[in-house]
Amino acid sequence: MGKENELFALVHAMRGNEKRYFKLLARQNSKNNHHNLLELFELINGMEEYDSAIILQKCKGRTTVNDLAAARYQLTQLILKSLRGFYAEKTNASYFRHRLEDIGNLFQKDLLQQCQKLIQKVRKKAELLENQYILLELAEWESKLLLQNPPRDLEAVLLERGAYKRNIIRQKLAEEELNVMFREVFVYSKIRFAALNVKQRSRLAAILGHALVRNGQDLPTAWARLLRHLILGIYAAMNVLYLDCEGHCLAAMKILKARADLTAEQPEMYRIVIANLLNSCLFLHKMEEFLDFLAQASTMQFRRPIDQRRLQQLIYSQELMYCLNYGDQDRGKSLVLEIRHWMEGKMAELEPSTIFHFLYNSTIFHFLHGNFSNSLFHLNRILNLRRSDVRRDLQNFAHLFQAVVHFEMDHFDLVEYQVRNAFRYFKLEKGGVTYEVRVLNYLQKLLKVADPAQALPIYKALNRDLATFLSERGTRRxxxxxxxxxxVESKLAEENIGEYFRKMLATKG
Structure with a gap:
């Protein structure tokens, strides 16, 4: 990324209140050439793409290419300065940094009593937040104060301070141990679980076991909180439910149940807990518990509308997954309709990824139950959404799947057109469409076959290819x-997809 694009990205990453603060700062310092920088800021802020030619034209006679390069640097520095000022006392980190500087200044001025008072004030906040780094720093300043005005029992006091420091260091080391494990789990979460090797799986199981043991111990609040996040993170991000160890899942459920009474003051943690409880219930086939937790989540009320909406998204997503996996067709139909009406009133608020997620699952639900018209309705909504980089995989799938649905409905002329159109669409894609193109090739072959007996080997070959895609490691399915x-299996069994899917669920159940 060029320096001009870095500045463009910085300007457009700023929030409205940050921009207002920057403009105020620039106007207050207009005598320092900041007026010109403010003009440059406004120009860049109004652009959809960075274009230096437009800037040079707007500032004709006042700015050259070399001047512009210098102005970009100055503007970047001024923006960063304004952000430092904007967040000066708004974060705990900045609060502690500035208070430690104040303590140092008071100490240098030999104002030891004021210095001690400030240390005591800052320590209260550091203890409340369990910030071991700051507590250790404050302990160092207190030791310096003791040496400036030593008491009679200096040796005993220093021994006491030493024990206090060692205790802080032990707590910090224990916290760092969990931090290291948390980062390790985060790295594993970026790998598809099926791609983890035996050593990685064993390590993950060891971390989980260690965390479960520590969870029962009497720990400082921050440590206990981090530990819960570690355990929840493993289950939330890694599909560790598939460690071939049902005991891990049951142990996690005990922890999660203990946290299921979280109040409306903790919306994010509540969503994590409920999501993992519901996932665990689905994995262990505990349907009564699943429905109980779902009903419990439905009654939770949060103060902020955004938290309530996210909880509702979670409830709908989990309930739809239940209907898909356990074949509750009547409940699923009414649920898909309810989700559709809910989305229509919130399209402007919902993230594109959420919209794609619900439309995709609604499409699949109706297709598996043989409701092809309803499946096409949701599929066409995906296709009619503006093309974007968000969930490109679902957009690509929609171009393939519409041909499959029309093929199932015997709209062969339309399928032929859609296959050609899909091939043209995938040619524009830069990569990652091997699976879609492979299936389209099989559809093309099936269109040329009139005798069902001749179609049989094509379906078998397609089934083998799909099985390969399902078993591939190291790639996202x-x-x-x-x-x-x-x-394809329904075709080989000579049954329609709805009947085949219902039989399969009955056998599985």
Whole structure:
């Protein structure tokens, strides 16, 4: 990224209140050439893409290319300065940094009594936040104060201070141990779980076991909080439920149940807990408990509308997953309709990824139950959304799946057109569409076959390819692979997809 684009990204990353603060700062210092920098800021802020030619044209006669390079640097520095000022006392880190500087200044001026008072004040906040680094720093300043005005029992006091410092260091080391484990889990979470090797899985199981043991101990609040995040993080981000160890899942459920009574003051943690409880129930086939937790979550009320909306998204997503996995067709139909009406009133508020998620799952639900018209309705909504980089995999899948649905409805002329159109669409994609193109090739072959007996080897070959995609390690599974495999298996069984899916669920149940 060029320096001009770095500045452009910085300006457009600023929030409205940050921009207002910057403009106020620039106007207050207009005598220092900040007026010109403010003009440059306004120009960049109004651009959709950075264009130096527009800036040079607007500032014709006043700015050259060399001047512009210098102005960009000065503007970047002024923005960073304004952000430092804006957040000067708004974060705990900045508060502690400035108070430690104040303590140092008071000490240098030999104002020891004021210095001691400030240390005591800052320590109260540091103890409340369990900030071991700051407590250790304050202990160092107190030792310096003792040496400036030593008491009679100096040796005993210094021994006491030494024990206090060692205790802080032990707590910090213990906290760092959990931090290291947390970062390790975070790294594993970036790898698809199926791609983890035996050593990595063993390490993950060891971390989980260590965390579960520590969870029962009497720990400082911050440590206990970090430990809970570690345990929840493993289950939330890593699909560790598939460690082939049901005991881990049951142990986690005990922890999660203990946290399920969280109040409306903790919306984020509540969502994590409920999501993992629901996932654990689905994995362990504890349907009664799943529905109980779902009902409990539905009654929770948060103060902020955004927290309430996110909780509702979670409830709808989990309930739809339940209907998909356990074949509750009647509940699923009414749920999909309810989600549709809910989304229509909140399209401007919802993230694009959330919209794609619900439309995709609604499409799949109706297809697996043989409701092809309803499946197409939701599929067309995906296709009619503005193309973006968000969930590109679902957008690509939609171009493939519409041909499959129309094929199932015997709209062969339309399928032929859609296959050609999809091939053209995928040519524009830079990569990652091997799966979609492979399935389209099979559809093209099926369109040329009139005899069902001749179609049989094509379906078998497609089924083998889909099985390969499902078993591949180290790559993210493309959307719809399992559902397409169900469809192909229904063809091999000479049954419609709705009947085949219901039989499969009955056998599984």
């Amino acid at each position: 493309p959307p719809g692979v399992q559902e397409l495999k169900f469809w």
